Amino acid sequence: MAIDFKALAQKYDTPLYLYDFDHIRDRYMQMKEAFGGSKSLVLYAVKANSNLAVIRHLSGLGAGADCVSIGEVNRALAAGVDRYKIIFSGVGKSDEEIKEALTKEILLLNLESEAEMKRVEIVAKELGVEARISVRVNPNIDPKTHPYISTGLHENKFGVEIDMAKRMYIYAKRSKYLNPIGIHFHIGSQLTELEPIKEACTIAVNLVRSLRAIEIDIKFFDVGGGLGVVYDKEQTIEVQAYADMIFEATKGLDVTLLCEPGRFMVANAGYFVTKVLYEKENSGKRFVIVDGAMNDLIRPSLYKAYHRIEALKDDGEKRVADVVGPICESGDFLGKNVPLPPLEHNDLLVVHSAGAYGFTMASNYNTRGRSAEVAISDGDDHCIRQRESFEDQVRLELACDSSWQK
Numbered sequence: 001m002a003i004d005f006k007a008l009a010q011k012y013d014t015p016l017y018l019y020d021f022d023h024i025r026d027r028y029m030q031m032k033e034a035f036g037g038s039k040s041l042v043l044y045a046v047k048a049n050s051n052l053a054v055i056r057h058l059s060g061l062g063a064g065a066d067c068v069s070i071g072e073v074n075r076a077l078a079a080g081v082d083r084y085k086i087i088f089s090g091v092g093k094s095d096e097e098i099k100e101a102l103t104k105e106i107l108l109l110n111l112e113s114e115a116e117m118k119r120v121e122i123v124a125k126e127l128g129v130e131a132r133i134s135v136r137v138n139p140n141i142d143p144k145t146h147p148y149i150s151t152g153l154h155e156n157k158f159g160v161e162i163d164m165a166k167r168m169y170i171y172a173k174r175s176k177y178l179n180p181i182g183i184h185f186h187i188g189s190q191l192t193e194l195e196p197i198k199e200a201c202t203i204a205v206n207l208v209r210s211l212r213a214i215e216i217d218i219k220f221f222d223v224g225g226g227l228g229v230v231y232d233k234e235q236t237i238e239v240q241a242y243a244d245m246i247f248e249a250t251k252g253l254d255v256t257l258l259c260e261p262g263r264f265m266v267a268n269a270g271y272f273v274t275k276v277l278y279e280k281e282n283s284g285k286r287f288v289i290v291d292g293a294m295n296d297l298i299r300p301s302l303y304k305a306y307h308r309i310e311a312l313k314d315d316g317e318k319r320v321a322d323v324v325g326p327i328c329e330s331g332d333f334l335g336k337n338v339p340l341p342p343l344e345h346n347d348l349l350v351v352h353s354a355g356a357y358g359f360t361m362a363s364n365y366n367t368r369g370r371s372a373e374v375a376i377s378d379g380d381d382h383c384i385r386q387r388e389s390f391e392d393q394v395r396l397e398l399a400c401d402s403s404w405q406k
């Protein structure tokens, strides 16, 4: 389906996030079918795009949610995800978050340190409940991705070493307040090679077997997220090959497989539409200045990530330009050396593959209101988040008493 960017930009103004919900459905079905026939659950990693409508859409198709804060857990619940399809990971859960997660009886808390396990035990004891837990193992594997999104090496803060994981399972098994039923790993994001995931799987499978030998029965085998997508010309992992590798690695184990795709579900479904404000040249270097900026889409600035940028006009000779926003930072760019035709005030540019880690990483830097978000579904467009106004931004400041300054 061709998206009428011009009409949508006119209707909702720019900068604007658009998400193709039909594409999201296709991606979910692809994943679900690849795992079909096995006991499995696709837990959408909410951090990639946490708009309630996106979660509701995936939940309606049967997805659960992988969450990394109690805020995300509450989003998942508010969007209709069943509590027993929600898991909560993260290296730093507060007592309040642990308490709320236990009270809400979600499927699993993924533990990332021994100290955290002890806190969960204390909180569970206070509540008089048994916490269902999973331990995130750090298999010390180089996932061959950007260092900022690599998470499975000992130098990264995530998870625990195998020996420590084993000690944690043994401790948890003895505790009245902990029920160790899951194992988890996630070695990184935007992964384009299967081999590192396979190695991590093997390490986790071996641990499950050794735990079974001491009567610790792991029921949930969570392979994390991380499947890469095409931003440019990447060779990505085929979903069926991914699922088959996991089946092979876990053969005979009789576990429920959990996977936590985020980017895979939503990245390519998203477009960031921005309007040209001006063109300028500094000593022959061409800049196209647009109304979208690093506060809207920080991936290019933060990771030097590439997002294809397309002009919605084709006349005139293309010359390279840096596409930059209005923010007072040299790092404020959406693309470098982008071949673009001559552009005029109000021409539109479409930034592709912006559905994951786009809006969720947006900020109000420079007191810029965050963009509106729009879903396109079955040929219709629906606003799923209004554009943020100045009043929205200052509401919590104005709510405080400022009389002490008078």
Ligand code: LLP
Binding pocket: 045, 048, 066, 089, 149, 151, 186, 188, 189, 190, 191, 224, 225, 226, 227, 260, 261, 262, 263, 264, 299, 303, 356, 357
């Ligand atoms: N599960 C866990 C435990 C995770 O930490 C992550 C992502 C996921 C699942 C989902 O990974 P995915 O399938 O989306 O690759 N902001 C960065 C990505 C950070 C990913 C953090 N963890 C970016 O824009 O590339």
